[in-house]
Amino acid sequence: MLRILNKIQRIGIVTERLPKIEEPALDEIGAQLKDRIGELFGGSLAIREVDAGSCNGCELEIHALNNPYYGIERFGVHFVASPRHADMLLVTGPVSRHMEAALRRTYDATPEPKLVIAVGECGANGGEFGVSYASCGAVSNVIPVDAVIRGCPPTPLDLMRGILEAIGRRSSSGK
Amino acid sequence: MTTNAWMTSFLGRLSLREINVQEEPAPGLAPARLLKIGAGDWGHFAHEARNQDCRWVAAWGEDNGEELTVNAAFEKDGAYFIARTQVKRATPILPSHTPYYVAADRPERHMQDMLGVVFTDHPDPRRWTRHRAWKDSEFPLRKDFPTAGHPPAPTPPNDNYRFLFAHGSGVYEIPVGPVHAGIIEPGHFRFQAVGETVLNLEERLGYVHKGIEKIAEGRDAAGLARLAGRVSGDSTVAHAWAACMAMEKAAAIEMPARALSLRAIMAERERVANHLGDIGAICNDVSFTFAFYQFGRLRELWQRLSREAFGHRFMMDVVVPGGVAADIGDQASAAMQKQIVSLRRELAGLYNIVEDLPSLEDRLDTTGYLAPDAAKAFGALGYVGRASGVAFDVRKHAPYAPYQGMNLEVPVFTQGDVATRVEVRMREILASFTLIEKLLADLPAGPVHVALTSPAAGTEGLGLVEGFRGEILAYVRFGDGGRIARYFPRDPSWLTWPTLEKLVRDNIVPDFPVCNKSVNGSYSGHDL
Structure with a gap:
């Protein structure tokens, strides 16, 4: 136990204020995100992530949002296990035909009002896989999409920025 | 070498059993040897291979017009061979390998769904890869099946699959x-x-079937490398390398040494990143969140340096046909060496905590036990195999450039539980550190890329790479004009x-x- 406490104390808090490799700064995006979430979702945004056919690259970066450097929970964003608890679906693609029904059902299970973000090149436009006998391509070919976050895969900062933009667009459209 | 000794006796045994085998030269498939076999002997051949204690590696097929070609790869003591047979397209009937190798079960059902090969004595003829996006009378890998297919809209859910069921009180x-x-x-x-x-x-x-084998057809070499890099996003380097290795062997080009060393550095970095993330996630699954955050922190630092050095957090699309798309300078090399020194120190402390924390011991020791004989029967690879006595590592037992002579340490245990699979991964991280240090210290000068000349139609190549999950096999055959006619990746x-x-x-x-x-x-x- 002492070793664990010692390690925790020595490492301290690594959660970032000003990362060198990305602009704009993480805490700037985060502060805006937190404000918008406070305004629109009562301080907490619940996201259900749905892998509808991805290569798993996007999932790894979405995972990284929860690591101590990005710590997305501090901005009021958390990932939930059920679409019934979700305000937002973060969907990676391409949507495989074998996942088409499951994605529709997940969408239907998410209560209104809901936001859908298509993540990654494949989610946005089918990416390397396109449309075929096995793939429906972009997420918007299957369910209504409010915003896309491009990138193969998008970095954790791209993801945070994309979530913020989607929330901003929703408030300006008065939806 | 001893590898040839068993092969000679194996071929002798086959002829004693009157199984007619014809060896054909296949330079693109080296180090694997190509053995042609009659369709009727396909099952007997697998039986003999099992008696010889060969490992079943992979099976794949191809539509050649009048006939369907079926391949199966085997390995023993680091020596590979590929058995090949042909069946009539109109009557594609073949004995199964599954009665002798459980590992062949799903791959054969995949071939049945995708190519329409009927395995006569397969113990489980249920569909596997096919859900309901195409009919049971359609086979996506047949040449007359259009890439667009004829999918029903919308695709119905896969709710009519016949699962095993149990009954009884409670x-x-x-x-x-x-x-x-x-x-x-x-x-x-x-x-x-x-x-x-x-x-x-x-x-x-x-x-998540995305039709990768089908949409690979007709791509150029660079397009195939991009697709291969997305077979499994966490293994983008390893899959792209295996596909490129197959294409480069088919084209018989001499690869620049610096490019191969850089590929290996990236492959080891990929292995370390995945092991770091997964060890943390395993601890998280038994509520030891301290380790989840500590390993997650180290993984993030590691990925950031991958981006600084190679331009991408997963090093996606850096492995390209004929070499690599990024070179590193002294600064990146020094940064990688420095990071290894600091991570080694940090991990030593974390390993000590993970290894003797009573609550982790309680949850991970003896949990999920896989006996060594079962691991061998399944053909288990990577850390799953090595925690249960199956040592095979392509880098060590069938080394490809630049791993020859690198004296890699492969950790092998027999306890076979979750804790042991964690232990294997911890040791593999340290072994990868040593490899990266050696590769950086001896990094050859010179170009990192050569042009890939388009090989003649029909030329084939085989790639074998050790990904973080174990051996990856990639088969490529070129068609006209340098376009891909067939790509088959077998993930571990x-x-x-x-x-x-x-x-x-x-x-x-x-x-x-x-x-x-x-x-x-x-x-x-x-x-x-």
């Missing part, structure tokens, strides 16, 4: 998925349980997924996530 079923509760890939698990104990688990995969997950069904039995249902994570099969790499 037996109940738990259906899980395809959409899971975490940020993970989709698949379906059907448990039969009594109280908290798992009686049986049946996996139902195929949900094909062989490790079935072990999960076995090792989770008699464990409690709440230990399923940690058992699953300790195997960490790729859904995307398996469903293709």
